[in-house]
Amino acid sequence: MIPSNPHHKLNHINVIGMNRFGTRFSVSIFGESHGEGLGVVIDGCPAGMPLSVEDFIEDTERRKGGRQKGTTPRQEEDLPIFKSGVFRGMTTGAPLMLLFANGNTRSSDYEKQRSVPRPGHADWVAHQKFGGFEDFRGGGHFSGRLTLCLVAAGVVAKKMLPMLDIRATITKIGGLADPEAGLQRGIDAKDSVGGIVECRVNGLPVGLGEPFFDSVESLIAHAAFAIPAVRGIEFGTGFQAASMFGVEHNDAITDPDGRTRTNHAGGIVGGITNGNEMVYRVAIKPTSSTPKEQLTLNWETGELETFSVKGRHDLCIALRVPPVLEAVTAMVLADLMIAEGRLERIWKT
Numbered sequence: 001m002i003p004s005n006p007h008h009k010l011n012h013i014n015v016i017g018m019n020r021f022g023t024r025f026s027v028s029i030f031g032e033s034h035g036e037g038l039g040v041v042i043d044g045c046p047a048g049m050p051l052s053v054e055d056f057i058e059d060t061e062r063r064k065g066g067r068q069k070g071t072t073p074r075q076e077e078d079l080p081i082f083k084s085g086v087f088r089g090m091t092t093g094a095p096l097m098l099l100f101a102n103g104n105t106r107s108s109d110y111e112k113q114r115s116v117p118r119p120g121h122a123d124w125v126a127h128q129k130f131g132g133f134e135d136f137r138g139g140g141h142f143s144g145r146l147t148l149c150l151v152a153a154g155v156v157a158k159k160m161l162p163m164l165d166i167r168a169t170i171t172k173i174g175g176l177a178d179p180e181a182g183l184q185r186g187i188d189a190k191d192s193v194g195g196i197v198e199c200r201v202n203g204l205p206v207g208l209g210e211p212f213f214d215s216v217e218s219l220i221a222h223a224a225f226a227i228p229a230v231r232g233i234e235f236g237t238g239f240q241a242a243s244m245f246g247v248e249h250n251d252a253i254t255d256p257d258g259r260t261r262t263n264h265a266g267g268i269v270g271g272i273t274n275g276n277e278m279v280y281r282v283a284i285k286p287t288s289s290t291p292k293e294q295l296t297l298n299w300e301t302g303e304l305e306t307f308s309v310k311g312r313h314d315l316c317i318a319l320r321v322p323p324v325l326e327a328v329t330a331m332v333l334a335d336l337m338i339a340e341g342r343l344e345r346i347w348k349t
Helices: 008-014 052-061 123-130 137-142 144-160 181-187 214-223 240-244 322-338
Strands: 026-031 036-042 081-084 095-099 163-172 195-202 230-235 278-284 294-298 303-307
Touching: 026 240, 036 144, 036 230, 052 144, 052 322, 081 278, 095 144, 144 322, 163 181, 163 322, 195 322, 214 230, 214 278, 214 322, 230 240
Parallel strands: none
Antiparallel strands: 026 036, 036 095, 081 095, 163 195, 195 278, 230 278, 294 303
């Protein structure tokens, strides 16, 4: 039985899907975790750029589960199918459309628990917003599976930005700087754990960013929070800056090129890049699916009951975030670089 939602007709009529990000380099994603597939449409890719399936393998493999301890055993091929925008191995300048097939699904696992919204997941709010019409299998459109689309867009964006080095790494798991020890904390507790992922960008020019609302931090924060499980973000010294004196936090300029003695600002001042290394970190929550028993509502009976998530899930979703964080960073920077006209000299048609 699907519970009635008195507002679902209004929501169903008026809901507008916001699955598009960016202006000049724009990305639209579609699909569900257990649907036939998922994909991405990218507009703003220049003509004449070599692009092949092989370009995507490294980052899509890094994003996959099952490749490292603490990730889901679900395995998908994750090789893109080019539907438009590529001809004879080169981009055409038309919108680029990539499809990814879903094959290794277990949808019956979710049919059984339909009446019990999983704590920490979007099950209940999605049902309220979409009135029971949402695809609930594997989290549907809210699933981390959709980060594959972001990674694919990031591959294209990074290829457009050969002058930049964009790298994200895990700095903490389960509160510990030693990832293995942090994972072991989760294993010992028979629970999931979170982590911190740091992204560093080198090679940035001075002057990217359009304050106020399109400051570099604003755009990156917007994109980063689109990644499921991100719960916080900080640039440079971040929250530590609140306990510093001004003379400690200020980055003294040491030469006419704007180089600074320190980098507490993380490479961004006044919402504009200053030529220094960009540094920011995101906090990733523990995976919501946990084998630990929890109390949650059964919406058929109206009663609270104990509930435990079974199936194939990540012990620590943070392990799979680095390539996704690199991807959204590249998306933002490609958009800003196009706005400044800085890519015309490289990819001039």
